[in-house]
Amino acid sequence: MSNYRYQGGGGGGGVGGVGVIGGRGYSGIEVRDMHPHHFTYVSQFVKYMIFLLNFVFWLFGGLLLGIGIYAFKDKWEEANGWVRLETIYDVIFNISLVMIIAGMVIFLVSFSGCLGALRENTFLLKLYSMCLLLFFLMEMAIAIICFVFPQYMNSFLEKQFTDKIIHSYRDDPDLQNFIDFAQQEFKCCGLSNAGYQDWSKNEYFNCSSPSVEKCGVPYSCCINATDISSGLVNIMCGYGVQETPVPEARKRIWTSGCIEIVRVWAERNLYVIAGIALGIALVQLLVIYLAKTLEGQIELQKLRWSA
Known part of the structure; x- marks a missing residue:
């Protein structure tokens, strides 16, 4: 090997062995670098x-x-x-x-x-x-x-996000599409334990609103919002549902809040x-x-x- 230098003279009383890097070994051999020049530690x-x-x-x-x-x-x-x-x-x-x-x-x-x-x-x-x-x-x-x-997580999400999400439904088209997607996929309506009644907090769906959507819910809450034969979405299917009794509302829309539904799905x-x-x-x-x-x-x- 070309990377060591022999030191003449007698060694110690021990058996012959490999010398330490940069020092004198038991056999009198000083090893400066046991690796070839092109060696690298990096894998x-x-x-x-x-x-x-x-x-x-x-x-x-x-x-x-x-x-x-x-x-x-x-x-x-x-x-x-x-x-x-x-x-x-x-x-x-x-x-x-x-x-x-x-x-x-x-x-x-x-x-x-x-x-x-x-x-x-x-x-x-x-x-x-x-x-x-x-x-x-x-x-x-x-x-x-x-x-x-x-x-605790349920309570935190309901308290911090329900009102703000419901209020912002019509303000942001991206958020509106996301909420509609979630309600359709998880078959829920609203966020909290109040379920579809959460939409009474929105200025368009509130029963005191002058809008034609008053006392209603978004079409994504409807059980059958799409006509299979025509493929069209009936955006008016949830109109006036907040004024109907809960058993009657369940025939038309999903009534449970999305946070609880998602929690059950996760479990x-x-x-x-x-x-x-x-x-x-x-x-x-x-x-x-x-x-x-x-x-x-x-x-x-x-x-x-x-x-």
């Missing part, structure tokens, strides 16, 4: 695995960001350059803005992972692993609250949801482990270069 598999995983999320984040910007621009033009963003709820209920924020976070975090792995930059890798760890802890906190304190599919959540958590932990491993390998390589 190419770990490096490009992190890069490829984050490249996929980088593309997804860019796509999400692009769709959000397009949707927000379209909404901005329809509203003649005015979009209400006065409170945190205005941001949360603005679907296009939520997509923009989520897309930016995914884009930037995955980009730091891509660039950090490709350029072997420990600062970007540390930033990346810290962000992933923060996301992981937040997800675990939400999961614990949802599974351990489901009734019925608990193992599936838990399995998906566990899979996501394990993937996050694996990527964090890979990032920290690559950091350590880069530091070892830097020490080798400085030696």
